[in-house]
Amino acid sequence: MGGGMGDGADFAAEYFAQDPVVVPGIDVTKPSIARVYDHLLGGKDNYAVDRELSDVFITRIPGARIIAFDNRRALVRAVGAMSEAGIRQFIDIGSGLPTADNVHQVAQRHAPESRVVYVDNDPVVLAHGGALLAENERTVVVQGDLRDPAGVLEHDEVRELIDFGRPVGVVLSAILHHVNDDEDPRALMRVWREGVPSGSHFYISHFRSERDEESARLEAILQQSLGRGRWRTDEEILGLFEGLDLLEPGILPCALWRTDAAEAELTSWQRLIAGGLAVLP
Numbered sequence: 001m002g003g004g005m006g007d008g009a010d011f012a013a014e015y016f017a018q019d020p021v022v023v024p025g026i027d028v029t030k031p032s033i034a035r036v037y038d039h040l041l042g043g044k045d046n047y048a049v050d051r052e053l054s055d056v057f058i059t060r061i062p063g064a065r066i067i068a069f070d071n072r073r074a075l076v077r078a079v080g081a082m083s084e085a086g087i088r089q090f091i092d093i094g095s096g097l098p099t100a101d102n103v104h105q106v107a108q109r110h111a112p113e114s115r116v117v118y119v120d121n122d123p124v125v126l127a128h129g130g131a132l133l134a135e136n137e138r139t140v141v142v143q144g145d146l147r148d149p150a151g152v153l154e155h156d157e158v159r160e161l162i163d164f165g166r167p168v169g170v171v172l173s174a175i176l177h178h179v180n181d182d183e184d185p186r187a188l189m190r191v192w193r194e195g196v197p198s199g200s201h202f203y204i205s206h207f208r209s210e211r212d213e214e215s216a217r218l219e220a221i222l223q224q225s226l227g228r229g230r231w232r233t234d235e236e237i238l239g240l241f242e243g244l245d246l247l248e249p250g251i252l253p254c255a256l257w258r259t260d261a262a263e264a265e266l267t268s269w270q271r272l273i274a275g276g277l278a279v280l281p
């Protein structure tokens with residue numbers, strides 16, 4: 001694991017302390033979603049090109065950081081809820097770079113035997129994630145694509161860690177909005193659903209539109225800069241949960257999802273990302 005990064009503990013200590021190393025195979029001339037998001041969360045695994053775009057987002061989308069933090073906090077609650085429901089194995093697709101309270105840390109806090117597979121199509125995640133996880137036998141990071149479910153579900157390392165005879169917690173946090181409509185995210189969800197047994201849980205967080213001007217403007221910024229990024233309505237997000245039983249409280253802005261916060265307290269930015277948890281009957 002870790003693509004030949006040498007001793008895991010040494011490497012992890014080094015990369016947390018210093019600027020990121022340039023990993024072979026990583027294009028540092030183009031921004032990556034994972035690294036821009038890392039910068040928004042205050043991480044250090046990003047390059048100048050990512051910081052430039054991140055700064056554009058922060059200037060043009062002043063709520064970008066709030067959106068990212070609300071998303072992470074809801075993810076922590078969702079993993080906790082799945083753990084409490086008895087889920088002991090997770091596949092986190094579009095996991096992003098290691099940050100605070102990663103899925104395995106939350107899940108293993110609830111149940112130390114929990115196993116987690118991180119999947120991301122960005123090679124930087126494989127390199128840095130591998131270093132973080134080098135000493136955790138119940139966790140692995142693989143390079144894979146949400147749009148290639150078979151490639152992930154049949155991956156040797158995934159099959160080694162995940163028992164597909166038992167329910168799986170599938171985490172799709174802030175990734176499906178990076179799938180454009182012509183890539184048919186609903187059809188993709190059907191394939192993922194068929195790949196896991198009954199009792200499996202799916203957590204989705206997603207950019208949320210109320211058919212408002214702001215989300216249309218943000219969508220244009222993301223499409224221009226990254227070529228992807230869709231703000232979907234609650235109805236469209238609900239469509240992604242097709243064939244699943246949505247659990248309480250349904251799809252809500254992340255800041256409200258399983259919190260005591262009141263809707264009136266939310267800023268307009270906080271309405272722009274929603275989450276929901278569902279179970280496969």
Ligand SMILES: C[S@@+](CC[C@H](N)C(=O)[O-])C[C@H]1O[C@@H](n2cnc3c(N)ncnc32)[C@H](O)[C@@H]1O
Nearest residue numbers: 033034037094095096120121122145146173174
């Ligand atoms: C906004 S980050 C979200 C990270 C984390 N899931 C979270 O919610 O904090 C989106 C991540 O999805 C990854 N990603 C985007 N499209 C992907 C795809 N088609 N397959 C796998 N990963 C993808 C990006 O590389 C990035 O790391």
